[in-house]
Amino acid sequence: MLISYVIVWGLAMALMLAAGFSDAARHKQSISNAWEIGKPIFVRLPLAIVAASFLGQLLPQELIGSLLGESTGVAGVLVAVVIGGLLPGGPLITFPIVTAIYSAGAGAPQIVALLTAWSIFALHRVITFELPGMGPRFVAFRLIVTAILPVLAGLLAALLPKALY
Amino acid sequence: MPSSTENAPQEERGGRRRRRPVLNTEFYFFVVLALSLGVAVYWIKGADAVWKSLESSFDLIVVIGPLVVGSVVFAGYAETLLPKNLVARWLGGEAGFTGICIATLAGILTPGGPFASFGVLIGLARTGASFVSCVTYLTAWSVLGLHRLFVWEIPLLGLDLALLRFTCSLPLPFIAGLLSHLLIQRLGYSPRTQP
Numbered sequence: 001m002l003i004s005y006v007i008v009w010g011l012a013m014a015l016m017l018a019a020g021f022s023d024a025a026r027h028k029q030s031i032s033n034a035w036e037i038g039k040p041i042f043v044r045l046p047l048a049i050v051a052a053s054f055l056g057q058l059l060p061q062e063l064i065g066s067l068l069g070e071s072t073g074v075a076g077v078l079v080a081v082v083i084g085g086l087l088p089g090g091p092l093i094t095f096p097i098v099t100a101i102y103s104a105g106a107g108a109p110q111i112v113a114l115l116t117a118w119s120i121f122a123l124h125r126v127i128t129f130e131l132p133g134m135g136p137r138f139v140a141f142r143l144i145v146t147a148i149l150p151v152l153a154g155l156l157a158a159l160l161p162k163a164l165y
Numbered sequence: 166m167p168s169s170t171e172n173a174p175q176e177e178r179g180g181r182r183r184r185r186p187v188l189n190t191e192f193y194f195f196v197v198l199a200l201s202l203g204v205a206v207y208w209i210k211g212a213d214a215v216w217k218s219l220e221s222s223f224d225l226i227v228v229i230g231p232l233v234v235g236s237v238v239f240a241g242y243a244e245t246l247l248p249k250n251l252v253a254r255w256l257g258g259e260a261g262f263t264g265i266c267i268a269t270l271a272g273i274l275t276p277g278g279p280f281a282s283f284g285v286l287i288g289l290a291r292t293g294a295s296f297v298s299c300v301t302y303l304t305a306w307s308v309l310g311l312h313r314l315f316v317w318e319i320p321l322l323g324l325d326l327a328l329l330r331f332t333c334s335l336p337l338p339f340i341a342g343l344l345s346h347l348l349i350q351r352l353g354y355s356p357r358t359q360p
Contacts (some may be wrong), residue, residue, distance in 0.1 A: 003316065007276045008235035011284070015242035026245055034241025037287055038234070040187045045233060047195045049225050053218040054202035057210060090279065091317045092225060099321055111322075112330045116337070119307040122279075127195060129283040133240075134290060134299070136191070137356040142300050145345040149304070149337045156333040 040132030048127040052089030059087075061097060065104020072110065077154035080110040084117030084150060089124050113154025120146050229280075236280035243288025256294035258355070265342035268298045272305025272338060275312070282306045296355045300345040305338035 019026050064083060068076050087094050098118075102111050121143065130139050207215050256264050275282045282303070290299050309331065318327035349355040 004232055004278050004280065005235075008232050008239070008278075008280045008284075011281055012235045012239040012242065015239060015246055018246055019242060030242040030245045031238070032241070033244045033291075034237045037240050038237035040192075041233060041237065043187055043192065044195060045229070046222070046226050047192075047199050049229075050219065050222045051195065051199040051202050053222045053225075054199065054206045054215075057206050057214055057218055058202070090229075091313065095317055095321045102322070102326075108326055108329060111326060112333050115318075115330055116308055116334055119313075120304060120337075122307065125279050125283075125307075129279060129287075131191060133283060133287045135357065138296070138299070141296065141345070141348065141356045142303065145300055145348055146304055146341050148344075149308070149341060152340070153308070153330070153333040153337060157329055160329070160333070 037133060041128055044132060045128050048124050049089070051127075052093050052124055055086075055088035056093055056097060059097060061100040062104045065101040065106045068101065068106035068110040068114070070107030070110070072107070073158065074155065076107065076110045077113045077151060077158065080106075080114040080154060081117040081150045084114035085121035086123065087114070087118045093124075094118060109154050109157035112157040113150050116153040117150035120149055232278070232280040236284040239281070239284035240287040240291075243284065244291045247288055247292040249292045252289060253293035256289060256298035258295045258297075260295065260298060264295065264298050265301050265339060265346075268294075268301035268342065269305040269309075269338040272302045272307075273309045273311060275306050275310065278312060278316075282310070296349060297342055297345045301338050301342035304341040308334035308337050 015030075016027070019030060068080050068083075070076075072079070087097065098111065098115060101114070106114070126139055130142075203215055203218075206218060254260070255267055260267070271285070272282070275285055286299060286303060289302065294302075314327060314331055318330065322330075
């Protein structure tokens with residue numbers, strides 16, 4: 001987590017320095033941009049986190065793990081994509097759930113599909129950043145375009161010879 | 166609406182921006198969602214489980230809050246500092262396959278989780294990156310980001326599974342870029358990335 005702080009604030013500081021010391025109007029403009037971008041994010045973030053945490057409690061992790069076994073093949077990959085798309089929360093909430101699902105017996109291609117779907121659809125990210133920052137139309141178009149990708153990743157993983165992993 | 170609301174003093178940048186209200190229908194939808202999930206947890210698992218969720222959520226918000234502020238500050242500065250003509254040239258509507266490659270590379274290399282990447286994305290979108298570039302960047306960051314691979318996946322899932330996932334995701338940003346290009350060509354319309 002410390003790394004994240006250093007990186008994010010390091011980047012922000014670097015841009016502040018790049019804006020220079022003499023140009024006060026530029027700083028003012030930047031901060032007002034930031035405020036405008038940030039307002040909708042700040043009100044949604046707590047909501048998304050709380051909702052994700054509740055959803056995490058409701059997910060039957062064992063059951064999901066047993067549903068996604070290696071032998072479930074393409075059907076399992078498709079189910080994994082749907083579940084992955086619904087997985088709540090950022091990495092802090094999701095990775096513990098995914099490791100539980102994996103150790104409950106899910107196959108590697110299914111986990112690949114699940115993780116990729118979670119990465120791409122990312123409900124929490126859509127709620128907190130993407131909708132307020134980029135607008136609903138951008139989100140809708142992006143989801144249409146990327147819907148097929150996690151399926152491709154899962155199928156690719158199923159095709160790769162097992163000796164490779 | 167006449168565009169005479171443009172007021173000159175703020176240099177050429179920005180002009181008037183179409184604002185979306187902060188507390189809109191979408192916001193209330195999420196309020197209802199969170200509340201009903203809470204009720205479900207209360208029903209199925211009892212008050213203790215609800216309390217546990219709220220507690221851990223609060224901890225998480227405290228940890229993440231400063232990161233969000235940092236990313237928003239970054240995005241605000243990026244918007245004023247990024248050279249618009251360069252962004253438009255390399256990531257704008259005419260950038261083509263080169264644009265897809267640049268966006269992919271940028272996504273792979275952006276460190277620092279969603280906080281940094283969204284700062285970059287919003288900054289780029291507001292300085293003229295096209296829909297195709299934005300989708301490619303976001304896809305590349307989310308499936309190929311080195312940050313997530315090293316910080317989360319390798320430690321938690323093990324090297325084999327993490328690398329398998331990474332390898333299978335290598336073509337995805339390019340496919341996303343091509344598909345979004347085809348989509349907007351088909352429709353003859355591209356969703357607004359600039360406010």
